[in-house]
Amino acid sequence: MGFISQIQDQMLFYQSWIKNYQNIIQMPLRHGPIQTFQNVNKYPWLWHLAKVNRLLTIVTNGRQGNYRRANAAVVEKIVPNLMHILDNLVQNTDRLVLHEDMVPPEILFAMGLKTWMSELLGILMPIVDSHSVEKYIDIAENAGIPPDLCSLPKSTMGIILSKEVPPVKAILTSNSPCDGGMASYQLIKNKLDIPMFQLDVPYNFYNDRAIDYFANELKRMIAWLEIHTPGKMDWDHLRVICEERNKMAAYELELWESLRQRPAPLAAEAIYLSHLWCFNVTPGDPSGTELFKYLVELANDNVQKNIAAVPNEKYRTVLWNPPLLHFIDLFSWAEQQYGLTLIIDSMSYNRQPFIDTSTIDSTLKGLAHIMMTGPMARHTRGPAQNYFNDMFYIYTYFDLDMIFIAGHIGCKNTAALNGILREKCRKKGIPLLIIDYDLSDPRVVSHDGIIQQLDRFMENIMNK
């Protein structure tokens, strides 16, 4: 890498860093000093979110050229969006709805409602600061929640039990992705004492009967929201949101196509963090479409110039299950240590069709399909084939060398498939690493413990 490129990369970091801080500082300026002081006092987790620019350091560390640009662009998308979401702490709170991450917000946006994703803090905080949700996990466990429950619902319940949740007026949730997540919402409802609507996703959802049933559930949800909130359904607005989402999805498909190249032009956070944020938190936002368009341009540019995201790419892998929230730097380390490239993860990979916006019914069916086959949901519901078929399809489609399972100790649903998975991988000759760890709590398995598992796999299985 040339000296000028290094200077350019460094400049990119500083420009992005300044831009992000400018966005962060906007929020207290909008709210004023008194309101900001009150907010920080009421919601101590704001201190952790104020460190969101750390994310830039994490995702650009060791990355060069277009790969670095792509990752920085993802953070530049997240930071201003997050600050606007935080405006909901004090503005239009009569329209503020708490929604589960498995219930994407397109319909709420179309109804003119404000959203607060319950799991947002539990997902974002450990990414920014590894130890930041331990306090909330402990609060939930001390209240009697079993320690073996998934740490994401535990941290979400901990925040609710601490009364550090914004002043939401209604709750939307579902029976996805797992029993623990579903069960946690009864406790959340009891603590907040506000109305709640729960969507019922069928066990087997790859059929018309299930799509019809769930589309009707969405209709009932809309009717319920119109009774319990000031929101009114604007079908034209929903169509616009869904069409914008379709555009973003089209760019994403183009991006994935470029990932099939060896070496991959982009990798890791540019692929999964962009999806995680844009499709789950801000779908229908034109700036999301712009981001994906930019990622495609960067990827194509690298393809044309035959530049690898990871210099000396040696191994390509998929990460199954949610990314390691408290240790997302694992893959920048693995890139440098082993030339190991994270091509895609199971949360990002959705073989969902575009939403047909020609009628209200077709739009709702499209959204129904997306929710039922959403990240994690489609693998933890339905028969085991749902889990394995996608995994082995991805392995072939992206020309991978191995499969990594993020074996989150709280995810019993997927742990109960590990035995079958081992045997299937052995038969197919696919190297498999199941990383034992906890999604949000580094006290269960430390970063060093995770690195040791990866080192042993590379030494013993890959002979490196």
Place this chain on the structure above:
Amino acid sequence: MLSQTNNTFNISPKSLLETAIDNDNIPLGYTCNNVPRMLLNVGKLFPYRVNANGLSGGTELADIYLSQVTCSYIRSILEYAMDDQLAFIQGWIFAAGCDHLRRLYDNLQYNLAPGFCHILDVPHKSGHEAISWFSKELHVLSDAISDHFQTDMNVTNIAHAISAHNAVMQSLQKIANYRKIDPPLFSGTEFHRLMHATWTLPIEFMKPILEDIEKQLPDRSCPIEYKVRLMIVSSVIDQFEWIEAIENNGALVVADRYCTGAIPELEICPQTDDPFYDMASHLLQTNACPRMMDTFDRRLELIFQTVQDYHVDGVIIAPIKFCDIWGVETTQVISFLKEKAIPVLRLERDYCFSGEGQLNTRVQAFIEQLMQ
């Protein structure tokens, strides 16, 4: 007090099961109360609630597939099945009741590939739309059973099976009502054995047993001396030894709100001209499992009402370890009972009976608390 030899509660389900199979009855295994027993009770078919009562040792083989963080009921069943101890079951009917049961279905199919293995898609709600959905699911199951076992699953036969089921439930309810009086005429352990037989034998086998018990009841007295009356709230309890261990400490179990108990399992199924809708509504609306999203208040009310009706002094809530839905529910049930000033003990347990010493210590301390 009756001797052990003429105690009609001392049923021997194992030998009766062998007799049933020798008589060409066909056992269909099920693992969750969301499976309609009545529908498995047509012709020579009969529902068998799958248990691993004879399992000795651990679950080493099942742990390889299911991991050690899966519910021990699920692991025990897979272990028992892989050890060929459940080979007499001619067909398996699962309900997508919880994450762990669904993965048992996957692992059983992968490892043993039973000739008949069906999973029901059970909604998490109990309203009309959910009942209609579930009713169609039952139609699909009925057709599959009819095809595989060459059994005539017509509406008349199914309605007859519901009537027969209801008749047994009514007889059991009559007996269960004696638990409300003080002192009851039998122990919780004895009643548990009766319920275990009910869920694992053909319905026609139960009729004479229940008649004998009803005849014998006036001459009976409670077989144990007790200091307090307890209610057990849990999921699946198969081993009567667990109840017996509690009662040996001087606490009589008078109410059993668990999947293999009487409450609310003895509720009568409605009968109209659409038996599929009847079964679907019965299962979804009487269901007390915390996997249901819209029946939380009803579940609490059921527990509270049972405490009142059965004159319960204290409640033991005993979730199986690693069950997420019961784990979160337990916390809330405890808060609810405390608000009502009803003493409660949380006893996390494994499916197979173990740790008797620890159980005794906890129960003795709870009894002391109740006696104060």
